[in-house]
Amino acid sequence: QVQLVESGGGLVQAGDSLRVSCAASGRAFSIFAMGWFRQAPGKEREFVAAISSSSRNTHYADSMKGRFTVSRDNAKNTVYLQMNSLEPEDTAVYYCAAKADRYYSSSYYTEQTQYEYWGQGTQVTVSS
Numbered sequence: 001q002v003q004l005v006e007s008g009g010g011l012v013q014a015g016d017s018l019r020v021s022c023a024a025s026g027r028a029f030s031i032f033a034m035g036w037f038r039q040a041p042g043k044e045r046e047f048v049a050a051i052s053s054s055s056r057n058t059h060y061a062d063s064m065k066g067r068f069t070v071s072r073d074n075a076k077n078t079v080y081l082q083m084n085s086l087e088p089e090d091t092a093v094y095y096c097a098a099k100a101d102r103y104y105s106s107s108y109y110t111e112q113t114q115y116e117y118w119g120q121g122t123q124v125t126v127s128s
Helices: none
Strands: 002-007 010-013 018-026 032-039 046-051 058-060 068-073 078-083 092-100 122-127
Touching (some): 018 032, 018 122, 032 068, 032 078
Antiparallel strands (some): 032 092, 046 058
16 A cells, blocks of 8 residues: 655745655565646546656646646655746646566556556646
8 A cells, every 4th residue: 555645735926936846664665666647627537747766757738848847856745836937827737656566677658558656636727
């Protein structure tokens, strides 16, 4: 088991930056590939970004490339999502997710069904 708790959401203006965090507890964080997803009002939950357990590889949804950066600190059992140049269309609940992989893996995962553990989400609201 692993428990995930997101934090750092809030209300910002268009063009601002925000960093959301996801703290993990339970099993060894270093074996998990991590992902970020988001769900906007009235829409399906969608993939945002993913990072391998080794941090070697990351992957982003096309609309986030160049604006969002995913990173992790295995010593702190935390994964981050740095969001720059935020737009009102980025308004959503942001979820982190974890998939058990192995130490030093370079694999990342983009499908929701691949992830075993989910946090409760943190609300990000971008005003125009």
